[in-house]
Amino acid sequence: ETGVTQTPRHLVMGMTNKKSLKCEQHLGHNAMYWYKQSAKKPLELMFVYSLEERVENNSVPSRFSPECPNSSHLFLHLHTLQPEDSALYLCASSQDLFDRTEAFFGQGTRLTVV
Amino acid sequence: DAKTTQPNSMESNEEEPVHLPCNHSTISGTDYIHWYRQLPSQGPEYVIHGLTSNVNNRMASLAIAEDRKSSTLILHRATLRDAAVYYCIPSYSGAGSYQLTFGKGTKLSVIP
Numbered sequence: 001e002t003g004v005t006q007t008p009r010h011l012v013m014g015m016t017n018k019k020s021l022k023c024e025q026h027l028g029h030n031a032m033y034w035y036k037q038s039a040k041k042p043l044e045l046m047f048v049y050s051l052e053e054r055v056e057n058n059s060v061p062s063r064f065s066p067e068c069p070n071s072s073h074l075f076l077h078l079h080t081l082q083p084e085d086s087a088l089y090l091c092a093s094s095q096d097l098f099d100r101t102e103a104f105f106g107q108g109t110r111l112t113v114v
Numbered sequence: 115d116a117k118t119t120q121p122n123s124m125e126s127n128e129e130e131p132v133h134l135p136c137n138h139s140t141i142s143g144t145d146y147i148h149w150y151r152q153l154p155s156q157g158p159e160y161v162i163h164g165l166t167s168n169v170n171n172r173m174a175s176l177a178i179a180e181d182r183k184s185s186t187l188i189l190h191r192a193t194l195r196d197a198a199v200y201y202c203i204p205s206y207s208g209a210g211s212y213q214l215t216f217g218k219g220t221k222l223s224v225i226p
Contacts, residue, residue, distance in 0.1 A: 002157070002159070004157075033214075035216075042216045042217055042218055042219075043158070043216040045214070045215065090157045090158070092158075102148075102160035103150075103160060103214060104160070105157030105158045105159065106157050107155075107156055107157050108156075108157050
């Protein structure tokens with residue numbers, strides 16, 4: 001139990017569906033992140049939020065849309081995904097944006113696009 | 115970002131010490147060295163981090179070379195639960211930046 005909770009743990013969706021992934025932390029952290037982990041590939045940083053403002057967007061397709069309504073919650077809205085988007089999506093948080101603090105990761109959402 | 119080189123895989127016997135090496139020859143003077151690990155079917159887990167001097171915590175020790183171009187994560191007594199992929203991540207520590215960039219890591223197998 002890391003203090004970062006992701007739901008759902010598993011999700012199967014069709015290419016025309018719209019779904020959302022949720023991440024929640026009650027650690028009092030100010031920074032939250034979305035990572036993608038595809039099979040046999042390293043983790044890829046997708047989005048970074050600090051104090052509810054997006055500070056980094058690593059060339060992610062627009063079919064992925066993040067939302068950070070408050071410092072405890074982070075969403076990843078998904079629409080018209082492709083089968084190659086099937087992956088483990090991981091949320092993380094850290095006390096602040098500077099990388100000298102440790103990051104806490106959730107257990108991830110295993111997404112399958114059919 | 116500093117590039118890293120880690121062995122693809124390593125094996126250890128249970129209850130033996132494990133030394134996991136990492137080369138980061140392009141590291142800058144202000145880059146911290148972080149180690150994370152990822153157990154099967156879980157998200158990454160923080161292990162330890164340091165800047166110049168060696169660091170110890172309840173999970174592991176981190177030995178940093180004097181020139182900072184390499185580091186070694188030391189697990190003092192490997193257990194089956196330590197079987198995971200270990201990532202060495204030098205990262206820029208400048209204000210307003212967050213670059214925790216994962217490579218392929220070292221897959222550690224622990225033999226009972």
